[in-house]
Each structure stands twice: as C-alpha cells, then as structure tokens.
Amino acid sequence: MIHTGSNFQTKSVAVIPARYGSTRLPGKPLLEIAGKPLIVWVAERARAAATISRTIIATDDPRIVDAVNAAGFDAVITRADHATGTDRIAEVAHNLRADIIVNVQGDEPLIDPETIDRAVQALIDDPEAQISTIWEPITNEADVDNPSVVKVTFDKAGYATNFSRNPNSNPAAEKSVSTESSPDVGLLFNFKKHTGLYAYRREFLLQFARWPQTENERRESLEQLRALDRGVKIKVVPAASPSIGVDTLEDLERVRAIVARVGAHASGVPS
Numbered sequence: 312m313i314h315t316g317s318n319f320q321t322k323s324v325a326v327i328p329a330r331y332g333s334t335r336l337p338g339k340p341l342l343e344i345a346g347k348p349l350i351v352w353v354a355e356r357a358r359a360a361a362t363i364s365r366t367i368i369a370t371d372d373p374r375i376v377d378a379v380n381a382a383g384f385d386a387v388i389t390r391a392d393h394a395t396g397t398d399r400i401a402e403v404a405h406n407l408r409a410d411i412i413v414n415v416q417g418d419e420p421l422i423d424p425e426t427i428d429r430a431v432q433a434l435i436d437d438p439e440a441q442i443s444t445i446w447e448p449i450t451n452e453a454d455v456d457n458p459s460v461v462k463v464t465f466d467k468a469g470y471a472t473n474f475s476r477n478p479n480s481n482p483a484a485e486k487s488v489s490t491e492s493s494p495d496v497g498l499l500f501n502f503k504k505h506t507g508l509y510a511y512r513r514e515f516l517l518q519f520a521r522w523p524q525t526e527n528e529r530r531e532s533l534e535q536l537r538a539l540d541r542g543v544k545i546k547v548v549p550a551a552s553p554s555i556g557v558d559t560l561e562d563l564e565r566v567r568a569i570v571a572r573v574g575a576h577a578s579g580v581p582s
Contacts (some may be wrong), residue, residue, distance in 0.1 A: 321411060322410050323362050323409065323431045324412055325357035325365070325415050327367070327415045328416075329372075329417035331374060335560075336557070336563065339418060340418075342557075344420055344567055348378045349557060349563075351378065351379060353415060353419055353422065354366050356419075357422075358384075360428050361428050363427065364409075371389055376388060395534050396414065400414050404516055407513070411512060412510070413427060414511070416556065418556050419507075419555070421554050421566060422554045423554065425551035426550045426552065429445070433548045434510050440470070441512050442509055442511055443546040444506070444509050444547055446549055447553050448503065449502050454504065458476040460504055461507075462474070462478060462502045463503050463547055464503070470546060473539070474531070475533075477531075507556070519537070519538060519543075522537055524537060525537050555569075
C-alpha cells in the first residue's frame, strides 16, 4: 500500500538519465514509439507514480532537453564525462531538496508506475535500507546463463546478498527467497532478474557517488556492488509487472508492437 495524502511527508524525485550517444541505438532517447520520443514515454510513466513529486531528465544533449521540454518535463544538462548514470543523477541530486531520489532508467518506456512506487515505499518502510531496487521472475532458463541478464539474490528479510551476471558467482542463490515459489520449480527458483530501477536516500546517494569502485564492481560491471561490498543494506522488492529495456532495434520493435496492440495507457508489459 502506498502512503499518500496528508500523512505522506516524504518527497521523492525521479531523475531519468538519458545519453544521446548509444553504441547499438544512436539517438535512442529520441526514437519514436507511437509518435512520441522514447524518453517522453519513460518520463510519463515516472510522473504517473503516486509517490513521485517531480520528474527530471538528466542529459548531456540539448536535443533531448528540447524534446522533453516540449512534452512538459524538466531537464538538466549535466557533464558529458560521467562514467555512470548514477554519477549523472548525483550531479542533479546535489541541487535538489528531496528525501529520496529514484533512478528510473531512460530506456524503460513501459516501466509500471506501481513498480516505482514499490521501490520508494520500501525505503519509507525500512529506515535501515539506504537503497531499494526491483526484481522480476526469470521464466526462461537460458536467461540464467545470459550475462546480459543480471541476477540478484536476497535473504529472508529482503536484503540483497549478491548481484551477478554469472550464476556460478552467486553463492547465495540457494538462499534466495520468494513467497510465490516452491522448491520443486527447479533452477529458476534460485535466481531472480534484477531490474535496474533504484531508489536512494538523497544524502546516501551523494556519498555513494564519491566512493571508488570495488574489485567486484569492476569485474561484474555492476555499480550496486560498490555499496553491497561496503555492507550497505539494499532492499529488493518485486516489480508490479515485467518491463522491457530497449537496448536493441529488436527491443524497440517489440515495445512498438505492444503499444500498438494494447494502447498507450497500458500499465506494465503484457505477458
């Protein structure tokens, strides 16, 4: 349940990092889906979340600024030399008055607003957690060995124990918990797909962005390991529905087909 109304005092801002340059899909944020730029779809999904008070696009390109401004959204030009999206978000967060900063990936045009709310609510409900993030079920065994699919494991309290691209480096996989699973579902029970949505306490985010990379982070190319390696508590909660990250032309065409089939106001990705 999302705590809104007069008792909801936490201010949460969604910041969406969007780079124009992309190796596989140049100009990806501005590629159109049903007549609107991809980045505007993401911004509209973030704005629809009940817990979000403001949505800002953080970009290095004035063309993206123009597109989102035309759609009624705020944008901030950030430095072009940021190594990660989190660094870009931290630059914006430095000048914001907010309790929670939500990193909504700029290539998730069908992210469910309720998924964003769940990540925010996880921090509101758990004062020990500094970060919250999302998991989805893995329904295809091939995804377990696919390094492009990041796997997350977590303990009975819902705190992350590991993130990895390689299932063999996930020693805590057997301890991964889901109340919706049973031991007889086999390999897929041990692994959950990590969805790259993060909610941070603002003060922690500013501190985190200054930390040097850890060996695990460099090896896996997963920046959340920088926090986990230092004992930071990361709450992991289930997504409200699956989403699709647009990394390839095939991903883009799949999203376009879904929008054409179910309409522009569908919440989440149909199964």
